[in-house]
Amino acid sequence: MKGDIFINKLKEKITIKDIYRMPEEQITITVDRSDLPETVRMLYYDMGGWLVTMIPNDERPLNGNFVLYYTLSMEGGKMSPDDELPAEDKCWMTVKVYIPANDPTYPSVTRLVPAAVWYEREAYDMLGVVAEGLPDPRRLVVSDDWPDGLYPMRKDSMEYNFRPDPYAHEDEPDYKFNHPEGGGLVDVPLGPLHITSDEPGHFRLYCEGDQIIDADYRLFYQHRGMEKLAENRMNYDQMGYLAERVCGICGYAHATACIEAAERAVDMEVPRRAQALRIINQEIERLHSHMLNIGLACEVTGNINAFMHIFRIREFSMELAQLISGGRKTYGNVVVGGMRRDINGKGIKRGLELLETMETQLREVWDAVMDDESQVDRWKGVGILDKQVARDFSAVGPNVRGSGIKRDTRYDHPYDFHDEIDFEVCYEEGGDVFARETVRYRELLQSISIIRQCFELMPTGDIVAPQNKIIVPQAYALANNEAPRGENIHWIMHGGAQKVYRWRCRAATYNNWPSLRFQFRNNTIADAALIVCSMDPCYSCTDRVTVVDVKSKKSKILTHSDLKRYSQTLKNSPLRGM
Amino acid sequence: MKLLDMTRKYGNATYEYPFAPYDVADGFRGKPEYDYDKCIGCTACGVACPSNAINVELNEAKDKLVWKFDCGRCIYCGRCDEVCPTNAVMLGSNFETAVRFNKEDLTESAELELECCQNCGKKFTTKRLIAYCIENFKKVGWSESVIQEKTKYIKTCPVCKKADSVELVSKHFSKGVKK
Numbered sequence: 001m002k003g004d005i006f007i008n009k010l011k012e013k014i015t016i017k018d019i020y021r022m023p024e025e026q027i028t029i030t031v032d033r034s035d036l037p038e039t040v041r042m043l044y045y046d047m048g049g050w051l052v053t054m055i056p057n058d059e060r061p062l063n064g065n066f067v068l069y070y071t072l073s074m075e076g077g078k079m080s081p082d083d084e085l086p087a088e089d090k091c092w093m094t095v096k097v098y099i100p101a102n103d104p105t106y107p108s109v110t111r112l113v114p115a116a117v118w119y120e121r122e123a124y125d126m127l128g129v130v131a132e133g134l135p136d137p138r139r140l141v142v143s144d145d146w147p148d149g150l151y152p153m154r155k156d157s158m159e160y161n162f163r164p165d166p167y168a169h170e171d172e173p174d175y176k177f178n179h180p181e182g183g184g185l186v187d188v189p190l191g192p193l194h195i196t197s198d199e200p201g202h203f204r205l206y207c208e209g210d211q212i213i214d215a216d217y218r219l220f221y222q223h224r225g226m227e228k229l230a231e232n233r234m235n236y237d238q239m240g241y242l243a244e245r246v247c248g249i250c251g252y253a254h255a256t257a258c259i260e261a262a263e264r265a266v267d268m269e270v271p272r273r274a275q276a277l278r279i280i281n282q283e284i285e286r287l288h289s290h291m292l293n294i295g296l297a298c299e300v301t302g303n304i305n306a307f308m309h310i311f312r313i314r315e316f317s318m319e320l321a322q323l324i325s326g327g328r329k330t331y332g333n334v335v336v337g338g339m340r341r342d343i344n345g346k347g348i349k350r351g352l353e354l355l356e357t358m359e360t361q362l363r364e365v366w367d368a369v370m371d372d373e374s375q376v377d378r379w380k381g382v383g384i385l386d387k388q389v390a391r392d393f394s395a396v397g398p399n400v401r402g403s404g405i406k407r408d409t410r411y412d413h414p415y416d417f418h419d420e421i422d423f424e425v426c427y428e429e430g431g432d433v434f435a436r437e438t439v440r441y442r443e444l445l446q447s448i449s450i451i452r453q454c455f456e457l458m459p460t461g462d463i464v465a466p467q468n469k470i471i472v473p474q475a476y477a478l479a480n481n482e483a484p485r486g487e488n489i490h491w492i493m494h495g496g497a498q499k500v501y502r503w504r505c506r507a508a509t510y511n512n513w514p515s516l517r518f519q520f521r522n523n524t525i526a527d528a529a530l531i532v533c534s535m536d537p538c539y540s541c542t543d544r545v546t547v548v549d550v551k552s553k554k555s556k557i558l559t560h561s562d563l564k565r566y567s568q569t570l571k572n573s574p575l576r577g578m
Numbered sequence: 579m580k581l582l583d584m585t586r587k588y589g590n591a592t593y594e595y596p597f598a599p600y601d602v603a604d605g606f607r608g609k610p611e612y613d614y615d616k617c618i619g620c621t622a623c624g625v626a627c628p629s630n631a632i633n634v635e636l637n638e639a640k641d642k643l644v645w646k647f648d649c650g651r652c653i654y655c656g657r658c659d660e661v662c663p664t665n666a667v668m669l670g671s672n673f674e675t676a677v678r679f680n681k682e683d684l685t686e687s688a689e690l691e692l693e694c695c696q697n698c699g700k701k702f703t704t705k706r707l708i709a710y711c712i713e714n715f716k717k718v719g720w721s722e723s724v725i726q727e728k729t730k731y732i733k734t735c736p737v738c739k740k741a742d743s744v745e746l747v748s749k750h751f752s753k754g755v756k757k
């Protein structure tokens with residue numbers, strides 16, 4: 001059976017208490033909490049696993065324990081071309097540990113597998129389970145003035161009577177940024193709000209002159225408590241629409257992943273036609289998202305002309321979205337069991353025309369951008385994500401593929417209609433902005449070809465499965481899909497009354513943030529915006545930046561235009577004289 | 579240079595909008611349009627709406643049923659359109675939903691008359707819903723007496739219905755006990 005090779009190898013060192021398979025390729029093994037770090041490490045480094053998500057779950061109402069599920073995608077280390085598992089061995093391994101409610105601690109996995117760092121920080125914030133020995137135990141998700149002892153994802157925590165008072169405004173604690181050792185560093189805060197994408201995030205760049213030595217960042221300013229919301233009051237008819245709102249760009253991927261997790265947990269078959277439609281929608285999303293990103297990567301380096309052209313072409317993808325889904329974004333289409341909107345022959349014909357136009361014009365524009373030496377120079381060698389760092393932190397999407405790692409969940413764990421579709425996993429060596437943008441460009445052409453194949457192979461039949469499945473309480477499963485930014489993982493445990501007991505949503509960028517710090521190092525401040533942009537977290541340049549020299553206590557405010565001018569010309573540093 | 583050539587080749591890409599209307603694709607999902615005359619106040623849309631954009635509730639005085647729509651909450655999913663039995667709410671093609679300064683302008687509401695329960699006289703559902711049901715009874719082809727019985731049934735409020743059936747059941751039950 002699938003996963004047996006891993007289980008047998010683990011058994012040599014570790015006692016496995018229980019094995020659960022549902023669906024077949026998702027295997028959950030239960031181990032003792034003292035064995036947890038070693039089990040995850042063996043799966044990760046010895047057997048070629050990648051940490052895809054960790055689900056902290058409050059199962060006290062069910063069995064009196066907190067439970068952690070560390071989920072790994074077994075696909076091979078991929079550090080060299082032959083370092084990959086054969087397709088029939090690829091599967092998901094979940095390590096499950098029970099943590100007694102009266103002693104909510106467990107040994108930290110992060111010391112052995114750095115990729116777990118954010119997950120363990122979040123587990124503390126949300127559930128109050130302490131990872132002992134976690135190198136970075138700061139808060140991650142909840143705000144700095146969040147009361148101690150209140151853990152939102154505990155099932156009993158949000159009762160109004162028990163809620164501690166929030167801090168008074170003037171006593172609000174500050175977030176501790178990790179300041180590197182040594183003096184003479186200039187501390188450059190970027191944030192709190194990035195203008196064009198409305199996405200709040202605060203970055204601290206520690207610089208020596210122009211050079212970034214290290215960086216730290218504080219995110220989650222806009223944590224919306226969606227998981228809790230879904231648990232409390234949503235049914236599956238509504239959840240898809242909520243999951244969509246996780247992201248403004250790749251919302252469709254989230255909705256599908258969320259719904260598919262619910263479907264897989266009860267082994268529900270989705271009609272082939274609906275599967276093909278899901279893929280089409282997803283690839284449309286990739287089209288407009290990648291064009292947006294390549295466009296912005298040109299824009300932050302001052303190439304407005306290319307940016308405009310790419311956005312002009314992007315408009316065709318929005319038209320395609322309108323055709324398929326009735327909105328400029330592909331929202332509001334997935335339901336449990338299938339899709340809500342079908343496509344007819346006329347739509348397919350128009351769709352094919354649009355794809356044709358997009359393909360020709362994309363090739364043209366990319367050609368022109370590649371011809372532009374100064375543009376290519378700004379991308380090359382900047383923001384390098386080292387292959388080993390990418391491996392250690394389980395990076396995803398074009399970010400990891402730009403570092404020469406052939407990792408794509410459509411290829412590793414094919415879902416929906418992907419078993420009938422030919423496509424090439426695009427990856428590039430180099431790890432710099434240039435490599436990432438090239439990956440994106442090549443993926444655009446792949447997406448066009450995938451949509452074409454779907455149109456051509458479009459199966460006939462219904463688009464919604466017959467409603468004959470009953471939700472089984474406590475059945476759980478995860479669903480994966482490759483969003484434009486990388487793999488999205490949703491995990492659902494069903495509850496009673498056709499509702500969800502626990503929904504864990506892990507967006508692609510969650511796995512990319514922790515390694516960003518390494519991408520910043522040894523680049524100039526002028527490239528900071530570009531680096532973040534090439535990682536594609538919907539980032540834009542900041543409104544303004546205060547530069548403080550810690551030593552001389554001088555400060556100076558740089559405006560958006562100062563910073564932009566400097567990032568375009570690299571002349572007359574606004575920091576000169578500090 | 580190549581980019582400039584492209585600019586010349588493709589010319590002006592900007593739409594005239596807002597100076598000329600912008601045509602949306604067929605089947606575009608725009609703002610839900612409400613047709614008061616068709617609405618029977620069945621509340622299906624309010625139940626289906628995932629984001630609580632539509633609420634169908636009694637007003638404070640409990641003498642009218644109010645259909646309320648808040649465009650600011652709407653996600654254009656079209657669930658309301660799907661479930662409405664009379665097509666009173668349907669997605670249109672209007673995408674210009676912004677308002678200036680006053681959030682109240684985003685909302686729409688309509689009041690529907692209520693019918694009284696024939697037993698207790700309390701108001702409980704809309705007149706139109708009852709009329710709609712009766713109309714549909716006629717289409718089924720039942721005999722006049724059946725229609726009459728059913729009409730009586732739907733004109734009773736849930737509370738009285740419950741009391742009625744309890745009475746009925748207990749009657750049967752006590753009969754059973756006697757024998």
Ligand code: SF4
Pocket residue numbers: 610626627628629630631632651652653654655656657658659
């Ligand atoms: S379109 Fe969807 S969100 Fe908007 S009113 Fe209808 S059901 Fe509610």
Ligand code: SF4
Pocket residue numbers: 616617618619620621622623624634645661662663664665666667
């Ligand atoms: S579903 Fe239609 S008829 Fe019923 S309340 Fe809504 S708009 Fe009115």
